[in-house]
Amino acid sequence: MNTYHHSTEADVAEAIVSQLQARGLRRTAALRNLIREMVAHPAPGAIAHWAGLPSLRELNSVTLYRLMMKLEQADVVRGVHLGERAQCFQLIQPGPQPDYLVCTNCGDLQPVEAPAELRQMEQQLARQSGWQGVRHELEFFGLCPDCTAPHTEDQVHSTAR
Amino acid sequence: MNTYHHSTEADVAEAIVSQLQARGLRRTAALRNLIREMVAHPAPGAIAHWAGLPSLRELNSVTLYRLMMKLEQADVVRGVHLGERAQCFQLIQPGPQPDYLVCTNCGDLQPVEAPAELRQMEQQLARQSGWQGVRHELEFFGLCPDCTAPHTEDQVHSTAR
């Protein structure tokens, strides 16, 4: 489910946890389980999504919010805005981060490769106008094939992506 | 403050109201004042921003939400996600809609011209994968020059915008 070479998911997860530990975080069950789940499921998901996974069911979602914020500050995780409601989080992957095509009806997600031009624009904006740490976020919204067919079945307003 | 030719802002606002009236909306003070403000201030703003403007101070913000939804459905207004918190709304302008560079500290906003390539991608995605009504949303995030200078003055966590 991920693209690391010669490493199991468990190895990758442990490496990330160690990296975080070196940064001052503690090797708790909550942290380990969260990282394992995020390694196993690289697609972005809202807090409610992660909170619903088996190994995280017993975790208070406040803890998830706090953990996620730390992971974001440590550049291990990034937040993306794919729905109107909740922010989604995903593990940062090597190389350029994916952007997404999102179904506004069912929340279906499809990765999309952003034009390299956007990355150039980030640097250009930084140079030209003195902004720092410029990054972009790009989403495409539309109706997926399943939701395009008119009044076929009921609409899904899933909370957890 | 806008780019319509040979028309005052008041004219433009009235034209939009009439267009909405033809669609079944009623020519109420709330609608007229909101449209006037949005014509006068084309930049995107959160509900709280619009609610704070002089002519809308006395308006219940629930009404603003409801109005804004109708305007969005009528393609007179569009919503954009510029902050973590509230959705922002702006009048739809003739031609391609602007994208923005947003300061993650103070919320400062700078319009940016998106690559034409993105518009091609929208159509390409629609054709290739059977999605309908594909549109994009692009934001650049960073620290503006004012907020770049370290610990100069206090942080502004403005609610409106």
Added chain:
DNA sequence: GTAATTGCAAATACTTTGCCACGTA
């Protein structure tokens, strides 16, 4: 032992809904 972490309760922020009075056409 010390500092980070967790859970619980509560607060905050944003948005939506129900219901009834009122205004526009």
Added chain:
DNA sequence: TACGTGGCAAAGTATTTGCAATTAC
């Protein structure tokens, strides 16, 4: 008159904070 609209109260959803108990190191 009839239906869209506006206000108020309340509910709903997402997120954050305070504080005390617990746990990692």
